[in-house]
Amino acid sequence: MSTLHRPQWFCSLHTNRGGAAPISFSSNVRLPPPHLRPKQQLLVETTTPKDYEELVCHRHKNCLEEVRRVFHETKDQLDTMLMIDFLQRLGIDYRFSEEIKSKIDSLCNNHFSIIDDGIHNFVKVTLLFRLLRQARHPISSNIFSIFLDGKGNFSTSLGKEIDGMVNLYEASYLNTGEEILYRANTFASEHLKSSMACLESDDARFIQQTLDYPYHMSLQRYKARQYLDHHHQDKGMRRIIQELARMDFILIQSLHKQELQEMTSWWRNTGLSQDLRFARDQSLKWYVWSMTSLPDPKFSQHRLALTKVIAVVYLIDDIFDLKGSLDELRLFTDAINKWEVSAIDLLPCYMRICYDALYKTTNEIAEMIFEEHGWNPINILKKSWIELSNAFMREAMWFARGHVPPADDYLRNGVISCGVPLVLTHLNFLLGGGAMDSAESYPNLISSPATILRLWDDLGSAKDEKQEGFDGSYLECFMKENPQCSVESAREHVMQMICKAWEELNKESFSSSSFSQDFVTACLNTARMVKLMYSYNEEHKLPMLEEYVTLLLFKAPNLKA
Structure with missing residues (x-):
């Protein structure tokens, strides 16, 4: 069986959808049943223990400083791009907005040198395109022409580069009506589908989730929250970044619960x-x-x-x-x-x-x-x-x-x-x-x-x-x-x-x-x-919406001790 060869910062966001407790869309907010609420959910209950909240805030602050330090020290272009991608996919890029802007600006200023070497680095060019375009930097999809053969088709040899193929597929959804991105989507999706039979089960699941829920078309925090529920074995800096994301979700979830209660009170008082x-x-x-x-x-x-x-x-x-x-x-x-x-x-x-x-x-x-x-x-x-x-x-x-x-x-x-x-x-x-x-x-x-x-x-x-x-x-x-x-x-x-x-x-x-x-x-x-x-x-219900509300409002991610 084959596996995906991932660079240091590569993040595969599996988005398995597990069962979700039904959510009532009435003014009376209904919590999921207790078995869906982890022990660490104390922070988002109505009576939040102050000492637990302070503990999470303290750990969050220390973790944030450590990730910021590592991000600042990351100089390699590919590692920089992969770390930015990781932070975005985990929904915590807003914590590093100034640092990300500085590094994106630097990548933009040097993108011609990256593209010139692109024929030998499919992963780097495809990821660069997506990061720059979504940051509103002018970058032409014609950069992908270096990967075309003499007939104007994407070279079949690229099919061996699964990581780059994933990036190409994701990039194709940033289309503003460009023919080469239509072709990129068809080419990448066909090769990713055919590659699944040769991949380990976790990697095949990741490919399927990528095909079903491309990043640009999906809600960032929804995909991030799903990912955090299924990844607990990573080590080193990846583990620290994931723990930062989990604590960030807990803190923001607490804020959202307070806002929802205020909104519900307003509606009732009217x-x-x-x-x-x-x-x-x-x-x-x-x-x-x-x-x-x-x-x-x-x-x-x-x-x-x-x-x-x-x-x-x-x-x-x-x-x-x-x-x-x-x-x-x-x-x-x-x-x-x-x-x-x-x-x-x-x-x-x-x-x-x-x-x-x-x-x-x-x-x-x-x-x-x-x-x-x-x-x-x-x-x-x-x-x-x-x-x-x-x-x-x-x-x-x-x-x-x-x-x-x-x-x-x-x-x-x-x-x-x-x-x-x-x-x-x-x-x-x-x-x-x-x-x-x-x-x-x-x-x-x-x-x-x-x-x-x-x-x-x-x-x-x-x-x-x-x-x-x-x-x-x-x-x-x-x-x-x-x-x-x-x-x-x-x-x-x-x-x-x-x-x-x-x-x-x-x-x-x-x-x-x-x-x-x-x-x-x-x-x-x-x-x-x-x-x-x-x-x-078929039952006139909204299962995806129910899971989304459960994960973002009512079910806190588990923190490691």
Whole structure:
């Protein structure tokens, strides 16, 4: 049997998905059963022992200093790249942001010398491309042309380099519409699949997980958390880095639990769940969106503010889908367009309650942005709510009349009605970003995740188990325009559109735009979260999402004594 030949810092992130306890997406957070909670979970229980928390913080600080020292002393280019990759894959690269930026800048300044020698170092060139591109450094995919044969195909001799083949496969997902990366994906996936029969079982499992869950398309902390549950035998610096990641997860998990409790209390204190019983009561699910978009612990207040925005989006969506008559919805939409307190006078009681929550929440966030960044975006924020309500109203009129709109019209409206542009607009301002125009000129960084969510949701594997209203489907619109098209062909067309949206998102994410890296990461994570949030199984449940929530919020990683 063959094995993968790994350099010093190579990290194979096996992501086996074990059984996960069911998670309730209601305001009452439900912990997994006790057998899934390790002894070290004490820190994240409601009554956290102060001495244990101090012990973890002390060990974390010492471990952080040791890893930082080793990282600083690492001079070899390949070892440097592999260590950066390791830190990123374990979700602790934010702790070394300045050091990583310095080393990435150095690699960029010397990348021509690395490429010149690349034909003899497949591993180094393929990893260099991914690290530089995802760090928004300009690097052309044409660097892979050195690995092509006389016919323009990737050389079959590269198939022996399993590590490099993994890197090539991962790099192919950073595609912005480049033909050579399409070919790289096909070539690498074929060779990795054929190599599995000759590998040791652990290595074959790693290859399969890489093929199923490429790094760029996956949530970093989710893959890292899975990895830490399955790797306890490493030695030396790899073990120290893994222990640092485990302690980091425990500390951040404690913070997230506190934020979730605060969010749940806010929702309960608003009285909305009691007054509007028809609406979804899912504070955990709302918070998970914010936790995923903004993983850095420094954004605690921003996560809470964003979760409130998401809660109101869900609430208004339920009014349009489940409760309001067409006449009532017209009044509600008109009130939001006027954006005046007096506009609620003509509304039914339940709409007044929702309008009040919308008005207060939006003004609260505008004040927060003003205090932190020195300007008040209230006019743009209210405009985003007006666009959302108008999009909801347009859909309500379509469906009330039994009208199936042209697919392009449906998608153009659906990109707004999914709520992503509104949420990301709020997030952009919370992070200190500048003004953006109306939905028709949203940058791809915002419109692409919205397109991905709308299309993935419309694939219709299942509906939210607590949402009974009918709200249309791109598939239905497309198939009415193309009656000769089978359901399978229509779904394939939608998947191609999702791939195209990812390419547009990549193009904007890797460019030197004015958007901050934190906002870029948030937009990417929003797109990555879609598959977890909408992948229902035959029982109308979300097993991937349940495991994700369990690992990141409720099940702490084991620490060595």
